[in-house]
Amino acid sequence: MKNWLILVAGTAVLALLPLSGDNYLLRLATIAAMYVVLAQSWNFIGGLAGYPSFATAGFFGLGAYTSAILMSMGVPLLISWAAAGLSAVLLSAFIGGAILHLRGHYFAIASLVTVEVLREVVNTTPDLTGGGMGLNLPIMRMSVAEHAMFFYYSMLALACACMACAIVVHKSKLGFGLRCIQQNEDAANILGINTYFYKTAGFAFSAVFAGIAGAIYASWVHYIEPPDVFDILLSVKPLVMVLLGGLGTIFGPVIGAFMLLALEEVVWRNFLTLHAAALGVVIVALVLFMPNGLLSVTREKFGFRAKKGSPEVKP
Amino acid sequence: MSALLSIDNVTRAFGGLRAVDGASFDVAPGEVLGLIGPNGAGKTTLINVITGVHPATSGKVVFDGRDITRMKSHQIAKMGLSRTFQIVQPFPKMTVLENVAAGALFGGQAANIADASAAAMEQLRFTGLAQVAHNPALSLTLAQRKRLEFAKGLAMKPRILMLDEVNAGLNSTEVEEALTMIRKVAESGVSIILIEHLLKVVLSVSNRIVVLHHGKLIAEGAPQAVLRDPAVVEAYLGAKYAARYGGVA
Amino acid sequence: MIYFQVLANGLILGGLYACVAVGFSLVWGVLNVINILHGTFVVLGAYIAYFGYVHLGIHPFLSIFIAGGLLYGIGYVIQAGLVNRVVAAPVLITLTLTFGLDLILNNSMIVAFSADYRQVNLANPLPALMLGPVFLPGDRVAAMILAFLLTALLWRVLRDSRIGRAIVAVRMDREAASLMGVDVGRINAVTFGIGALMAGAAGALLSIIYPISPITAPIYLGKAFIVCVIGGLGSVPGAMIGGLALGIVESFGAYWFGPEHALTLSFLLLLVLLFVRPGGILGKKGYE
Numbered sequence: 001m002k003n004w005l006i007l008v009a010g011t012a013v014l015a016l017l018p019l020s021g022d023n024y025l026l027r028l029a030t031i032a033a034m035y036v037v038l039a040q041s042w043n044f045i046g047g048l049a050g051y052p053s054f055a056t057a058g059f060f061g062l063g064a065y066t067s068a069i070l071m072s073m074g075v076p077l078l079i080s081w082a083a084a085g086l087s088a089v090l091l092s093a094f095i096g097g098a099i100l101h102l103r104g105h106y107f108a109i110a111s112l113v114t115v116e117v118l119r120e121v122v123n124t125t126p127d128l129t130g131g132g133m134g135l136n137l138p139i140m141r142m143s144v145a146e147h148a149m150f151f152y153y154s155m156l157a158l159a160c161a162c163m164a165c166a167i168v169v170h171k172s173k174l175g176f177g178l179r180c181i182q183q184n185e186d187a188a189n190i191l192g193i194n195t196y197f198y199k200t201a202g203f204a205f206s207a208v209f210a211g212i213a214g215a216i217y218a219s220w221v222h223y224i225e226p227p228d229v230f231d232i233l234l235s236v237k238p239l240v241m242v243l244l245g246g247l248g249t250i251f252g253p254v255i256g257a258f259m260l261l262a263l264e265e266v267v268w269r270n271f272l273t274l275h276a277a278a279l280g281v282v283i284v285a286l287v288l289f290m291p292n293g294l295l296s297v298t299r300e301k302f303g304f305r306a307k308k309g310s311p312e313v314k315p
Numbered sequence: 316m317s318a319l320l321s322i323d324n325v326t327r328a329f330g331g332l333r334a335v336d337g338a339s340f341d342v343a344p345g346e347v348l349g350l351i352g353p354n355g356a357g358k359t360t361l362i363n364v365i366t367g368v369h370p371a372t373s374g375k376v377v378f379d380g381r382d383i384t385r386m387k388s389h390q391i392a393k394m395g396l397s398r399t400f401q402i403v404q405p406f407p408k409m410t411v412l413e414n415v416a417a418g419a420l421f422g423g424q425a426a427n428i429a430d431a432s433a434a435a436m437e438q439l440r441f442t443g444l445a446q447v448a449h450n451p452a453l454s455l456t457l458a459q460r461k462r463l464e465f466a467k468g469l470a471m472k473p474r475i476l477m478l479d480e481v482n483a484g485l486n487s488t489e490v491e492e493a494l495t496m497i498r499k500v501a502e503s504g505v506s507i508i509l510i511e512h513l514l515k516v517v518l519s520v521s522n523r524i525v526v527l528h529h530g531k532l533i534a535e536g537a538p539q540a541v542l543r544d545p546a547v548v549e550a551y552l553g554a555k556y557a558a559r560y561g562g563v564a
Numbered sequence: 565m566i567y568f569q570v571l572a573n574g575l576i577l578g579g580l581y582a583c584v585a586v587g588f589s590l591v592w593g594v595l596n597v598i599n600i601l602h603g604t605f606v607v608l609g610a611y612i613a614y615f616g617y618v619h620l621g622i623h624p625f626l627s628i629f630i631a632g633g634l635l636y637g638i639g640y641v642i643q644a645g646l647v648n649r650v651v652a653a654p655v656l657i658t659l660t661l662t663f664g665l666d667l668i669l670n671n672s673m674i675v676a677f678s679a680d681y682r683q684v685n686l687a688n689p690l691p692a693l694m695l696g697p698v699f700l701p702g703d704r705v706a707a708m709i710l711a712f713l714l715t716a717l718l719w720r721v722l723r724d725s726r727i728g729r730a731i732v733a734v735r736m737d738r739e740a741a742s743l744m745g746v747d748v749g750r751i752n753a754v755t756f757g758i759g760a761l762m763a764g765a766a767g768a769l770l771s772i773i774y775p776i777s778p779i780t781a782p783i784y785l786g787k788a789f790i791v792c793v794i795g796g797l798g799s800v801p802g803a804m805i806g807g808l809a810l811g812i813v814e815s816f817g818a819y820w821f822g823p824e825h826a827l828t829l830s831f832l833l834l835l836v837l838l839f840v841r842p843g844g845i846l847g848k849k850g851y852e
Contacts, residue, residue: 046656050654052654052655052656052659098835098838098839099835099838099839102838104654104655105592105596105598105655105659106793106838108598108655108656108659109598109789109793109834109838110834110835110838113786113789113831113834113835113838114835116786116827116831117828117831117832117835120825120827120828120831121828124824124825124828171428172428173420173427173428176417176420176428177421179406179408179409180406180417180421183406183407183408183409184404184405184406184407186368186404187400187404187405187406188417188421189368189387189388189389189392190366190368190388190389190392190397190398190400191389191392191397191417191418191421191422191467191471192389192392192393192418192421192422192423192471193389193421194387194389194390195389232782236660236663239656239660240660243656243660273675274671274672274675275671276667276670276671277667277668277671277672277675279664279667280663280664280665280666280667280668280669280671281664281668282664283660283661283663283664283667284646284661284664284665284668286664287650287657287660287661287664288646288649288650288661291650291653291657
């Protein structure tokens with residue numbers, strides 16, 4: 001199908017990037033892949049289910065710390081990364097139980113506060129996490145070029161897995177159910193959708209890839225500290241990316257991720273001290289003028305509609 | 316014949332106000348039960364209690380031998396109770412077909428989305444909406460939206476379908492069409508609880524009628540008999556009218 | 565005995581928290597907008613008081629009016645110009661918009677004033693009082709009293725003035741108020757302005773207690789959240805009770821677990837409250 005072709009082709013092209021020999025480009029591309037993961041993750045709960053979660057930074061940070069702590073105890077890399085994903089899922093189940101029955105503003109705040117609490121917990125348990133002094137990760141014995149390639153491919157593989165998951169979910173019963181919940185949760189309940197279960201699943205999907213991304217990030221940069229990985233911007237930027245690209249679509253998060261990264265690069269070069277303000281301007285402009293994102297604007301303009309006569313349910 | 320649905324002394328109180336007060340009645344398989352009463356009598360609240368939207372303050376609801384009083388809405392839906400809403404609530408960003416397919420998939424136990432879509436098309440043909448299947452749900456007229464609700468409810472393959480004011484706002488031709496569909500559904504063995512204002516409609520299609528007034532059940536029985544019951548007349552038209560004219564002709 | 569001191573500290577702080585939060589609560593209740601800018605407004609008020617004192621010798625208590633006035637204007641313009649466009653939009657949109665605006669304002673303040681902490685050191689501080697075993701720093705008590713008076717004044721305005729009644733009407737039912745002839749757009753702007761005013765005034769008062777820097781903005785915002793969840797939305801008495809409750813919880817929490825945990829404890833309290841009673845102890849249930 002169209003989506004799978006795009007994913008495979010895109011990944012194949014991107015996999016050739018290291019041949020360019022440009023380490024800076026590779027670094028940018030690694031961040032791009034990470035942004036895709038975070039944006040697509042948020043899309044499961046925020047775009048599909050319509051629950052505006054600000055917990056992404058919490059999953060990312062928890063994954064980073066879980067992996068870092070495990071690795072400092074000698075656990076092999078890949079297992080640590082996998083455990084990071086698992087810890088994020090467990091957190092989502094735990095927090096989800098408490099906050100997924102809240103709607104609108106209260107859910108948003110509760111998810112945001114979760115990040116704050118996590119950060120403070122890490123700050124105040126220095127024996128385990130290094131607290132405010134941060135945590136060092138074991139250095140990997142590789143050349144600079146190998147290092148860049150290894151982490152690029154790791155992040156790319158994660159992004160690919162996340163996208164594949166998104167394609168499957170969006171077309172599945174789960175995706176359909178989440179969309180129903182987003183459009184009318186009361187009607188969804190009456191129809192037979194176990195909304196609590198579906199929302200929890202969506203929340204878990206939003207956690208697992210973000211958690212692993214945190215773990216890969218930690219290994220990549222070798223040093224993490226609480227304000228770095230529990231940064232609220234890590235919750236807001238994925239949201240903005242999805243808004244940019246198109247809420248609830250499959251490739252919207254990808255487009256949005258690339259667009260925001262491009263904007264950030266431009267801003268960083270030109271407005272270093274004011275780059276947060278510049279990001280703010282982007283966000284304000286986006287919300288006021290293009291709240292449905294780029295993909296829906298193009299859909300309206302070019303009229304993508306379901307073909308008449310086909311009994312298929314289109315996402 | 317044992318009842319399919321049994322409402323047993325159900326009360327639903329909001330603070331001091333008893334919206335439903337000790338209501339008890341049964342619904343048999345395949346029957347059409349009219350649920351009538353003046354505005355504010357508690358009809359929709361009763362449906363909300365049955366379908367788990369509001370918990371009952373006291374009393375029991377038994378469906379097919381199982382106590383569903385404390386069950387969640389989605390579980391009740393899967394067991395075979397479906398309902399329509401008085402103010403129609405489609406999924407706004409989906410097409411007509413997708414709306415009905417949702418009913419088939421989640422309530423009607425369709426195996427997958429493709430099967431659900433096929434089942435949905437059947438219901439759309441039955442309710443005369445097949446030609447607008449791919450239109451956005453929001454583009455329908457009121458009469459069409461009522462039929463969409465109906466089709467959705469049917470797609471859930473219910474054993475009892477509760478229709479809440481499904482005829483409100485329709486002209487007489489549209490009402491006739493709706494009644495024909497309701498009769499056909501009842502003939503296929505599905506029980507129907509019909510909440511209605513229009514007495515003519517209720518008379519023409521119900522096997523039995525129950526009357527609610529201030530949350531209490533004040534009459535139950537065959538349609539003509541119930542409508543002549545002085546208590547019923549008084550509830551609708553006031554004590555003076557009932558005293559002067561006796562029952563409805 | 566020490567508990568009295570802890571309690572007194574809590575009440576003093578609580579009174580200030582109520583003033584910080586009441587504007588935020590009003591905006592949330594009336595416009596259904598969570599104003600992420602609120603914390604930054606507080607800090608801006610504190611800077612106005614600081615610069616007023618350091619450069620012009622104006623006592624921070626007098627700066628309440630200056631900060632309040634300036635921030636009212638800023639708030640009104642921001643709402644009328646930008647926020648009003650999305651007032652009816654879902655949470656995602658309004659929250660993101662105020663977040664973006666906050667990024668702009670906060671970052672600009674860091675560039676303009678630097679992130680270094682400033683402190684207002686009063687040349688002539690009020691003498692401390694001793695109430696039995698309890699030590700009450702004069703200026704802090706004065707600040708708390710002023711905060712309380714300001715909040716009470718807001719309550720009077722909401723109850724007795726025409727514009728106040730209109731604001732309450734919009735909070736209860738926007739459509740009905742509009743049908744009654746209330747200019748909802750203007751009320752939105754006025755309410756937002758009042759929210760900013762209260763934040764600025766609170767900031768001016770807080771300038772004599774806490775160090776000032778744009779990076780402390782999220783802390784004030786967080787406290788405002790908690791007060792709202794405890795006390796309910798759009799209610800001045802609720803904000804007062806919520807503020808006092810938070811002040812007391814923080815004070816005792818700091819005493820028992822150490823001040824570095826006070827923030828975490830407050831947030832945990834918030835999560836517990838959201839789980840148990842999202843509408844606040846005084847407010848409606850689970851209001852979106």
